Amino acid sequence: MNVDLIIILPEIILLALACLVLMVDAFSKDPLHLLTYWTTQASLLVVMALVLFYFPYKAQVAFNGSFVSDYMSAILKVLMCGITSVVFLYSYEYLKEHKFLKGEYFVLGLFAVLGMMIMTSAYSLLSVYLGLELLSLSLYAMVAMQRESKAASEAAMKYFVLGAIASGMLLYGISIIYGLTGSLDLLTISERINVDNVSHMHLIYGMIFLIVGIAFKLGAAPFHMWVPDVYQGAPTSVTLFISTAPKLAAFAMAMRVLVDGLMPLVSDWQSILIILAVLSMATGNIIAIAQTNMKRMLAYSTIAHIGFFFLGFIAGTASGFSASMFYIISYELMTMGAFGMIILLGRNGLEADMLFDFKGLSQRSPWFAFVMLCIMFSMAGVPPFLGFWSKWFVLQELVASGFVEIAVIAVLFSIIGVYYYLRIIKLMYFDEPDSMTTIKTSKKMHFVLSINGILILVLGLAPNILMSLCLMALAG
């Protein structure tokens, strides 16, 4: 078999399986879509196994340098499939409870995963763009799926229009870089930037558009406007999806474009990212305080986390990028748990996404209140939870690169952030519940959510393995 095809095999299989799921769903008459659901889960498992089976111990490039399979991409792909699998598990419960269980949801989800995987392995600007569009288009449709909901339609519209602008910006940046260097291939670009006859100013001009595109997709301030509206308006299971696995892909995209492609311009993009990071931390943390809707609050908290996440890039070293990777992975774990809790609390087709829905949770369900406590303290960055280590790692690299002032600014904003996380704990533990209705949930969801919470604590006590993994992923 052609070597190129083996390198891209997981993606090809995923594409085939996604089509298979579509077919299965078209011909199955089961109102519960059980077959579709289980085929989807099996597909993710198969892809995960394939990635692990063909684990790239050294980087392999395919298709004339537009596709790469390396340590980082393999780890990210496995995580994406794993996270999406959990997201689908939560989603299934949610969609069933809210009575709009549709097979397309899972098909679109699989296509989104395919897009993410391509982004992760993209080694030329064109494949970055292709992956990104595949991901984004699937997400637009998923947000819009709840047709009766006005908020969801509005969110989808906003997401689509703003996302399209971002894609346009990105494409414009790509075209400028192409015009200057004569190549779309990231490695060639980075080689040619060093050649004298490429105008530095024009390169920066193009780079800014690329960064705007990336910042848009990640939701960094001042390109964050869509985040709160989409997070709040979309069905919770979709919000959960948007806020988890695609962030890993966005990290990969940032890595590919900024580090693999534009590393010669590091001092230029560092200073731009500093502005983005500080603005994001400020906007996210301060505006989150005023929110009364849990999903919206988490949206602003995401913006703040993205700001922190950028700090690792600012450090500009391999271990700094590892810190960002560690940050985004631990952020996924926490945010998955947090949205899982919102799904858990909602019942009979009603969303439980207001802050007061968490009132007195410790009396209604001591265990889940404890899980949420772990998640909230972790997001706030209090040891011994995982969130502390992700902040610690990023700050460590930042200080090591000499950006002590920015580290101080970052910790100051994270203190502001602590306040709104503490407020959730206050609602759960210090307030009386409005009603004592017990929380009913499926065993699967109960199990997975508990594992999620425990993992945040256990990884916080022993962050060693995950840290080494991230360091290894980017060492080569």
Place this chain on the structure above:
Amino acid sequence: MLLNNLPILSILIYTPIIGGVWALIVGDRQEQTVKYFSLAVSIITFIFAVILYCQFDPSYGGMQFIEESDWIKAFDIKYHLGVDGIALPLIMLTSFTTILVILAAWEVIEKHISYYMCAFLILTGLMNGVFLALDAILFYVFWEAMLIPMFLIIGIWGGPNRVYATIKFFLYTFLGSVFMLVAFLYLYTTVGSFNIEALHDAPLSLTVQKFIFVAFFLAFAVKIPMWPIHTWLPDAHVEAPTGGSVILAAVMLKMGGYGFLRLSLPITPDGSAYFGDAMIVLSLIAIVYIGFVALVQEDMKKLIAYSSISHMGFVTLGFFLPFSIFTASGSSSGAIMGMEGAMMQMISHGFISAAMFLCVGVMYDRIHSRMIKDYGGVVNTMPYFAAFMMLFAMSNAGLPGTSGFVGEFLVILSSFETSFWVAFTAAITLILGAAYTLWMYKRVVFGEVTSESIAQLEDINMREAFILFLLAVVVLIFGIWPEPIFEVMHATVEKLIEHIIHTKIL
């Protein structure tokens, strides 16, 4: 001997933590089991602390019982524990106080007794961890993790304004601590290690030392607390349940002092010397100004909270006197005396403030008021209680023969070596302390029975009498014979003074 091979420091940390988790699992339904189990765990912890004390070699000033293993290899972060003469008395204090707190909660806490026990036991383990950690990041993890149980204790079992108080407490202490984290990270990049002992020996320039000192200062001064960043303490004390106030005053405040001794002074001796006079001034302001503030309080808990701040002023005074003493006299004996006095003050304040808060707790459980004006003539109905409280009030005022006297006296004595006026100002506290404590005591305990509810008071029961008796014994013993404490810390303090009077600037 079998005991020699035990990782006794880890046992001191994990016995209460595992015990606490188990108490949570047993749950509220088996109330009696949870109570007796928690008491047993706290007593076992204390027994281990006593074993540690017996096996400790007081003639050696360095770290003993060292445990070391890898934690995060990539950054050379170690699980590194050790105990010296500064940490040991604080460990004893922590494990002793936990027993009292658990006894004090026996019939008083009605809501979620298993949560309560769990929170306090875990808190004890984490506090022991802070005193034992020898790796900066391990220290930080214990230091911050400790906030979580305390946050919940004040928030769940506290008074009407508990939410405000507990969030204020959390944010204040968190704000201070994160700067310490940045300082640690900076030290790691310059020194290349998170090992606290390695940081002690690392040379640093004066500018760097100044910045690091300020970062540490923010963390520890909030915790102690020093004027003017003390405002969280009265709020937290007033709203916290009795047990919370006891732990807060007896142990948590000591962490700030411990932080100065373990980190600020040895890592940044020149920075500390540079800011030494400012620290002395802040300490004196705390001693005198906060003393006056305590005088006008109408809430008993608030009064004791302010008195704590004032007393902790002596601790910081004693810690930062050595620099000016050494410049003035050139000998280190006065410096050692001042620092030992400050240490003694920490320990003794732990017992006395615990006792005072327990006394207020005893009255609060009966009348459900902390206001001085609601009381009067308590001695007529509660004579035994009045006797105990008399003793504690006297020791709070620094009466010779009680432990409260020893530390204050030593600090004042050593401050004469730097300047008469420092000593004079510090000594004002002997008058002020007597004034606010005894005046409160007079208004609450003596006089005519003022109200119906006072007339119906019942005297302390066996459990309460036992708790207060224990504390009374300790306060008197250390007042008359403080040697057991001085003995274990002498070598360590000597080593510390020797270390800090030498410059680290290259």
